[in-house]
Amino acid sequence: MYVIGLTGNIATGKSSVAAMLGSLGAWVIDADELAHWAMRAGAEANRCIVERFGAQVLRQDGEVNRPTLAQIVFSDTRALQDLEKIIHPVVVAETLRRLSASSRPVAVVEAIKLLEAQMHTYCDAVWVVTCTCEQQLERLMRARHLSVEQARLRIAAQPPASVKLAQAHVVIDNSHGLEETWAQVLRAWNEIPGAPRVPEYTSWVRPEEGE
Numbered sequence: 706m707y708v709i710g711l712t713g714n715i716a717t718g719k720s721s722v723a724a725m726l727g728s729l730g731a732w733v734i735d736a737d738e739l740a741h742w743a744m745r746a747g748a749e750a751n752r753c754i755v756e757r758f759g760a761q762v763l764r765q766d767g768e769v770n771r772p773t774l775a776q777i778v779f780s781d782t783r784a785l786q787d788l789e790k791i792i793h794p795v796v797v798a799e800t801l802r803r804l805s806a807s808s809r810p811v812a813v814v815e816a817i818k819l820l821e822a823q824m825h826t827y828c829d830a831v832w833v834v835t836c837t838c839e840q841q842l843e844r845l846m847r848a849r850h851l852s853v854e855q856a857r858l859r860i861a862a863q864p865p866a867s868v869k870l871a872q873a874h875v876v877i878d879n880s881h882g883l884e885e886t887w888a889q890v891l892r893a894w895n896e897i898p899g900a901p902r903v904p905e906y907t908s909w910v911r912p913e914e915g916e
Contacts (some may be wrong), residue, residue, distance in 0.1 A: 709813045709831075709832050710819045710824060710830065712820065712825075712833055713834030713835060714860070715845065716840070716841040716845045717840075719834045722834050725886070725890045732811070733812075733813045734800055734804070736796050739799050754774070758774065758784070779855075796824075797822055832873065833877070835866055835880070841856075877889050877893070
């Protein structure tokens with residue numbers, strides 16, 4: 706199996722690139738979804754989060770109130786680091802378990818913290834998705850309904866894009882529309898050893914809403 710570590714800073718379009726790779730036949734593992742799974746009620750990580758941040762971060766059903774937790778960690782670097790120490794080992798272990806169970810020729814690990822969690826050491830290549838800071842801000846406000854201040858806080862809480870770009874084998878510039886992004890993904894896909902080749906003229910078909 707050829708494993709792509711797909712990363713990039715917040716709201717750069719990693720999920721769009723992951724969807725494109727999935728449409729080409731890759732098996733996609735979403736580390737963000739695994740992080741939510743790791744925090745589920747009754748899990749060890751859930752207990753550790755309450756121990757570190759207090760019962761205020763829980764809903765009545767025992768699940769983590771993610772907006773409340775986000776407000777804490779994105780305004781406190783130490784708090785964010787502590788949360789990552791709780792979550793990252795669980796996400797890495799589950800990612801490796803799922804990779805070992807797959808028979809696909811290509812797998813994708815989509816993770817904003819790919820490098821910080823050392824998940825890239827299990828990948829054959831690191832793909833980094835980029836766009837402009839203005840686009841990140843606009844996407845966060847539109848898709849996540851954040852205020853300008855909240856969006857800027859989340860962007861500022863992350864290392865500069867240059868840190869990820871320094872370790873990239875492939876860079877996907879997602880600042881010029883999805884058709885251009887698709888063309889870049891297609892070219893990079895056709896260079897993957899063992900991946901089924903796809904004609905470069907193949908068009909990107911967007912998933913229907915809700916798929």
